[in-house]
Amino acid sequence: MALAITRIPLRRALLVSISALSQNTRWSDTTQHGSHTLSFLLMLLSASASGEARRQKVNENDARNILYAALQTKGYTKLPGFGLESYPSAHAPEFYFFQAVRYNPGGSASLGHYAVNQWTGDVWDAMGCKRLTSPSVRRFQNAIRKRSGLPAEEYKRLRGKTPAC
Secondary structure, rough: OOOOOOOHHHHHHHHHHHHHHHHHHHHOOOOOOHHHHHHHHHHHHHHHHHHHOOOOOOHHHHHHHHHHEEEEEEEEHHHHEEEEEOOOOOOOOOOOEEEEOOOOOOOOOEEEEEEOOOOOEEEEEOOOOOOOOHHHHHHHHHHHHHHOOHHHHHHHHHOOOOOOO
């Protein structure tokens, strides 16, 4: 069975393919090839549908890397025992929260609390409510913007969010 499809979205093309396959095949007499084809098409449809249902967010590891890039400009990353500890926040669930720490016997280990927007990669000083940026942070954010799949208006709206400060 050959099916010519041009200029229609992948999800619709898959639905058309499944429909054509099911109409040309009796389910009780499905050949091994037809069965594999149907399974493959159903798998692609599922992947397509889930990709449309949820846009791609920044994962926690990427958020950590973006924050690391932001804190390099402050020189924090060169301090002995520097690290980033993540923690949840019920007040701003669309952000990843981190505490920057360092080795400091006899003194405070904390270098500050930071938040990274899960959609845009914006980095915030969570205590001072100030956005942090640098050329390397902007490079990360440009890559995030390209892979997010968000329309420009939605991306702009999400950039306006602050981490509950």
